[in-house]
Amino acid sequence: ELKVEQNPLFLSMQEGKNYTIYCNYSTTSDRLYWYRQDPGKSLESLFVLLSNGAVKQEGRLMASLDTKARLSTLHITAAVHDLSATYFCAVDGDDMRFGAGTRLTVKP
Amino acid sequence: EAQVTQNPRYLITVTGKKLTVTCSQNMNHEYMSWYRQDPGLGLRQIYYSMNVEVTDKGDVPEGYKVSRKEKRNFPLILESPSPNQTSLYFCASSLYAGQSYGYTFGSGTRLTVV
Numbered sequence: 670e671l672k673v674e675q676n677p678l679f680l681s682m683q684e685g686k687n688y689t690i691y692c693n694y695s696t697t698s699d700r701l702y703w704y705r706q707d708p709g710k711s712l713e714s715l716f717v718l719l720s721n722g723a724v725k726q727e728g729r730l731m732a733s734l735d736t737k738a739r740l741s742t743l744h745i746t747a748a749v750h751d752l753s754a755t756y757f758c759a760v761d762g763d764d765m766r767f768g769a770g771t772r773l774t775v776k777p
Numbered sequence: 778e779a780q781v782t783q784n785p786r787y788l789i790t791v792t793g794k795k796l797t798v799t800c801s802q803n804m805n806h807e808y809m810s811w812y813r814q815d816p817g818l819g820l821r822q823i824y825y826s827m828n829v830e831v832t833d834k835g836d837v838p839e840g841y842k843v844s845r846k847e848k849r850n851f852p853l854i855l856e857s858p859s860p861n862q863t864s865l866y867f868c869a870s871s872l873y874a875g876q877s878y879g880y881t882f883g884s885g886t887r888l889t890v891v
Binding site: 678702710711712757765768 | 885
């Protein structure tokens with residue numbers, strides 16, 4: 670059974686700092702997704718990573734995928750308050766399996 | 778506008794009273810899925826459908842039913858709701874299962890069963 674683990678589950682950081690969210694998964698897959706969810710809102714697709722070594726960047730967020738290590742990272746550079754949200758990774762096996770989410774709070 | 782539409786957004790009901798949450802997509806997607814979101818558990822799949830008249834159980838199907846009589850609609854039915862089904866529900870769709878664009882999610886339905 671595919672398991673997806675994210676850490677940390679909660680992250681409080683100051684504006685301007687860098688941090689990384691980790692997503693580990695248990696079985697072979699070469700399709701990994703990152704989503705963002707704002708409080709009370711739906712999930713919005715951020716990145717789709719489709720192969721080993723894939724790297725995608727959008728603004729202050731950069732996602733990467735290492736299929737051999739079964740690990741994806743979401744790196745935040747120089748955080749700003751607008752990035753406060755919950756971030757989910759999801760791995761495509763027989764179905765889409767989600768991590769528990771990382772609630773990010775960026776403080777001034 | 779391409780979207781997944783769920784209704785209602787909020788619903789409070791009593792134990793045992795049958796309810797249906799509707800989900801409709803206008804993108805001609807073949808794959809549709811229902812998830813529930815609970816704090817600390819992420820999203821867990823309830824049921825999914827690969828195409829019309831093809832449905833299958835996800836991780837947490839107990840207490841739920843679905844149907845897929847036409848491509849655009851995928852309603853979630855709770856025949857006899859119980860308080861442990863209080864949750865935030867999302868419908869999602871994609872062109873095909875496992876296709877490389879991820880899912881499009883509906884706005885969510887917050888269900889409270891008292």
